[in-house]
Amino acid sequence: MNSDQKGLIEFIMRLPSRLEVEVHRTAEGKFWAKVLNLPGCVTQADSFGELIEMINDAVHTYFEIPEKISQHLGIYIPEKVKKVMEQREQQKQLEDVVREIMAGDTERLSFSLGGTA
Numbered sequence: 001m002n003s004d005q006k007g008l009i010e011f012i013m014r015l016p017s018r019l020e021v022e023v024h025r026t027a028e029g030k031f032w033a034k035v036l037n038l039p040g041c042v043t044q045a046d047s048f049g050e051l052i053e054m055i056n057d058a059v060h061t062y063f064e065i066p067e068k069i070s071q072h073l074g075i076y077i078p079e080k081v082k083k084v085m086e087q088r089e090q091q092k093q094l095e096d097v098v099r100e101i102m103a104g105d106t107e108r109l110s111f112s113l114g115g116t117a
Helices: 003-014 048-062 079-101
Strands: 021-025 031-035 042-045
Touching (some): 031 048
Antiparallel strands (some): 021 031, 031 042
């Protein structure tokens, strides 16, 4: 393991695995957020997508993570957003599979119990 990899692992170990974030919308429709488990860690943004970026930046700043390391770290996203994204990806994969197996107008398929709704 080289020194860059060791440095990356060192910074990863500093970061919490979860964040508790209080998100507010202003009267103007902009956003601000407070990271509850990191005292004094607050940020703001014009859109929700930008807010996610700014929360990540604020956390990396809070832990004094250099930019060259920061770009190699994963990003924090709201768990609700992650769940919806995973569901959409699963739906897309299902649609891709259907296109593959339904070559013609009729296809005989065997169904088995095993999925969750």
